[in-house]
Amino acid sequence: MKRWFRFQGIAAFIVILVVFSCFWFLFIDTIARKNMEKTATSLVGAEVNIRNVDLRFLPLGLTIEGVQVTDPENPQTNAVEIGRLSFSLDTMRLFLRKAIIEEMGVEGVALGTKRDRPGKVQSREKEERVPRTGKGWDFITLPSFSPADIQKILEKEDLKTLALIRSLQEETSTRSAFWEKRLGEIPDTARLEQYRVRMEKLKTVNKGDVQSMLSAGAEAKSLQEDLRKDLLLLNDTKTQFDRDFSSINERIAQVKEAPAEDIRHLTRKYGPTPEGIGNVSAVLFGSNIGVWIERALTWYERIKPLVARSTQEENGKKVTKPIRASGVDVHFMEYAPLPDFLIRKTLASITLDQGMVKGTLDNITPDQDVLGKPLTFAFSAGQLGDLKSIDIHGTFDHIDPLTGKDVLKAAVKGYRMPRVDLGSPALPLALQNAVADLDLTAEVLNEKITADISGSFSAARFSLQEGSEKSPAYAALSSAFSKVNNFNLKARLAGTAEDYTIEVRSDLDRVAKHAIETLVADLGTQFAQEVKKGVQEKIETPLNSLQAAAGSMSEIGRELSGRIDLADGLMKDSLFSPGKKGGLQLPF
């Protein structure tokens, strides 16, 4: 027996056990505090400090004092500070590894308190959230223009007027050359004057000489025929010329109309338009709403494991990942099912600068499927400094782990808002003050989020932020907003935590749209005038040249008319009217 056993070892074992127990009793509070800080820090992702932990044994319970949870977004402050947290544990169920707390008191909860020193923040690259700025949130940028800008536009653009002038000038030159040539081909003044000389000669024939008279008569007839043919040719030519000249003139008239068309085209293409002014609300409120949504989603994801732990199945058995140990815990059917961790009721009081908000949280457990009840919470307060009332309540329902449904409803009435900076660098407005009634309904169903925020604002006062660069749009909108006293705002979020869209609408859109449209109309007129000036300067020389070419054509017309008049005058001469005085009359 002695070969195998050393009985003094029992004494040594007992001594070591006693020493270990004494050590445990003496240091359990510190060990528990350190473990809690470590676990909470890993859950939150930022340093969690606990001032004191007191573990009681009869009855088994725990009091935790001075809990400070660093805000991961701002390590200088605490996201939450809890003055005192106290509860008792069901000892018998603890042996079954069940932490069942019937009632927990949470006192002195404060939000956003200053830390003595900045808390350490764990780097969580995967969870890092960047507030989104949707495409529609970039503010309209109205084009600015100067004479130099317009000059560049005119250099770049091919003006229809110039093309017309060039084309017409070419045609006018061709036509002009044709008609110049044609003038040389038809009877000219010299030829007509020859007719006159011949006619005068015929008039001097001896009227007593029959032979001479007969010969003169025949020549006069021939002369008249030639003259008639020439006159006909001249008239035909003149008709054709007039048609050509008229066509040229019509096109010159079109050229004179063309600049107006060019100006309209350039104004449409380069001038200011009210496009893109659709969502001023998103510009003004989108960023702020986006930041709050990102913060809310970050905290929601951090809190979620506390109400619905990650559950998987292996060979049809439910398995869960322990928070600190390695491996997985496999869960089997319990004869009397109870969650591993449960706080049936939590009475909490949150101390704000303006007063105290009280509320309850029921059924905090990561095993709602076992308990069969969802986590519910309700907080409310009346007349809290700057607000008349606040009411927040909701449900985190993960009884069926596959179809989790979380609902949050909040109503804030009569909130006297402090100054809020709005907008983007393009429109740096500030809401100096307003009284707001806000309603929020948020729902997460199967990872899909929908949230509706509606706000009614009265006694609102907008102002420009000082030191910002002024633009015409900025001035117009600030002027419009300075007249706004009341407005409504609606925002809707839809999608998943990773990919969602935010739609923001308010009746400020109408105000902004009207202001921008008026501004754009004024700017458009100014732009059109500048373009008109530029176009006129650009076409002045070619148009003058064209008009000169057209003028030379009218000279041809005048020459033709002169020849016709001359020929016509000759045709009416008394020589060809035998009955008249001076006419050629036979003696018989």
Added chain:
Amino acid sequence: MIKLLAKTLRILNSETDPYQISLALCLAMVAGFSPLMSLHNVVVFFLVFVLRVNLSTFLLSWALFSGLAYLLDPLFHVTGLAILTAGPLEGLWTALYNMPLFRIERFNNSVLMGSLLISLVLFLPLYLVTNRAIIRYRQSVLVWVRSTRVMQMIQLSKFYQAYTSFKTIGGDV
């Protein structure tokens, strides 16, 4: 390192009963493989104190097996999960799951179950193998080594001095 090796050799070469060394090694394997704060480790430590096992061997091996456990955790997890989710054993596990003692033991954790199972399965073979190995070592290798010229030279070295400095530390407590 030299001291550690010297200590190991000193134990092997001592007059300590081979079963005391083998049993210490096997108990260290159970304690080393499984998570320290497990209920069954209280039993292991109790046995270490009560049974005449070599404490030095236990402490050295415990450190060794604890280090090895980090490498073998994936194997323990897979084995434990397979056993815990095996259909025919569901009734047994369900019954144990509803007993406070076994819930404290956390037998339903895959790593704990795997490490405990593997160490228990290896317990007897390891005991027999090491027992036999120590006996054979002492009968043949030790005698031969001591008679070699190299060993005689080593006896003059710093290593041997360290080895002899542990002579007073016996296998028995």
